[in-house]
Amino acid sequence: MDFGLKGRRALVMGASAGLGRACATALVKEGATVALCARGGDRLQATAEAMGAALAVPCDLSQPGAARALVREVVAKLGGVDILVINSGGPPPGGIESITDTQWQAGFQSLWMTAVDSIQEALPGMKAQGWGRIVLVTSTAAREALPNLTISNGLRAGLLGLVKTVSNEVGPHGITVNAALPGYHATDRMKDLGLTDEKVAPQIPARRLGRPEEFGALVAFLASEPAAYINGQSIACDGGALRGF
Template structure:
């Protein structure tokens, strides 16, 4: 299938590793002009080099902290200049710290809001003029399966990512007139550094080994294993593509069947 991404301008945030990097790789495979952004410039350059080696496509890098509005404006402008406008935005950010309700004061809640929800709001707001100028676009927010089924010990993420999902659904209606399709992709247990950290924390809290924790978690997944980053990236690339012409306002769970909610 031709995803209609050749020559399209794509910005993926938090893309120096993990889900963001995997998504950027798939867009580059399809011939898109990809810009990747994250806080760590060295990791960002390393990721760009790996993507370029794998795909033969030049990748633009821009250092960005998603909690800084001026960084977001610079990143979007850089992507637009590198790609002759902006066609696709993938909003992504690292997760807030784990813990329960009693663990967090206002500062932590505000930090989670700025990291995961306000960053998406700002990225989308800054990108819209470029997409409207081109007569349409695609926006994909990366959230979590917690938008359907809260994850124990991740109350900050559960709450804030639900807000991102609500934003996505609302914008799918508001932006339909502009031919901008907006969806969210929600990862389950995908084998990334973030999930490895969560497994380690759970192992320490329970007195079990990391291997035991992974075995228990895999047992809750009908497919019996953690997902691969590239499996997730392919889902993002399709929803963010121009082969997708009629799917908007949806939440796609990439979780191996883990979440039981209807």
Template sequence: MDLGITGRTAIVCASTSGLGRATAEALAAEGARVIVCGRRADVAEEVAAGLPRAVGVGVDLLAADGADLLMRVTRSAFGPADILVLNGPGPRPARVTEIDEPELGTAVESLVTAQHRLVSLALPHMREQRWGRVLAVGSGAVVAPIQDLALSGIGRTALAAYLKMLATEVAGDGVTVNMLLPGRIATDRVRRIDAARAAESGATVEEVTAASATRIPLNRYGEPDEFGAVAAFLCSERASYITGSAVRCDGGQSPVL
């Protein structure tokens, strides 16, 4: 299937590893021109060098001028962004009773406020040309709370509400807004979470991973490229009638429809 995004310019936030990198690779494979970004410029440039048409940018999107810098580099390299993939590292694993007020504020800043800055800068071009894609990498905690990922769940659920309202406002301008919810995908972050659970329980990491897999109907963790393929579709011309949706890529793990 031709996804219809050849020549489109895509910004993929936090795309030097994990789900962001898988999404950047999938978009590049479909002909998009990709901005790879991360806090370490050398890593971003290395990842970009392995893609057909890509530029790597070192930027801290939590810094006051981070979003502006990213947009300036994008325009200079490829022109305004047609596709914006919102992504970033999640807060530390914790239960609600274990979090304090400062880190709750930090979670909202990193998972909602920083995303709003990027969206505000990217939307004018998308609305003017009457085509655009905004996709956020979320979490299964948005639809079914995960007890020891309270900070991530709170921040990403707030982001989901923001995106749902945004989708309604810009749909008439040809801009779609969606969230993609990963389950247990075999990334470094998931491995770190499994390691933390192993340390807390006294089990080995392998035992924690095996136990987690049994709770997934497909009986395995997903692969990053499987997630990337779904992300690329949601950013494509072919997905033009999907907006305001939270799409799960979780092997059937979520207990809700």
């Protein structure tokens, strides 16, 4: 299948490692011109060079205004952003009594305002050309709360409402907005949370962690031309782990 992505300009956030890297790699392989961001300059630069990305922008998405400045810079350097993949580092675990106000604010800035700000900045260009793809990388926790991931569960559930609302608003302009929900994939984030294959695999119908490139393939498809009629959806890539329909 031809994804129709040759020459399309994509911005993938949080893409020096893990799922973001896999999304960016898949888009590069499909012929898109890809810009990446992450905080760490060295790893980011090396990743961008390894995959053949066009641009690497150091950016800390937990800082107010960072996502706006990032999109503006990429638009200025690539001439526009046709595909926006919103992704950032996961918030720390913890129960309701242990999480500090500072942690809530950081999570809100990083997960929520990054989505709002980057969508607002990217939309005018997408509307002007009558074509755009926005994919929010979130989590199956948006649909089924995971133990001890209070910040993630709370904010990500709300973000599905944002995706649905914005998809209704921008659909008439040839723009789709969808959420891609990873289950358990083998990345540094999973190691940091102590979620090993042995612990997690028995709960997953596929009986293994996902490979990041399996998730990247979903995101590349949602960004593609043939996915034009998929809008406002939340689609899991989780080996069947979500129990609900």
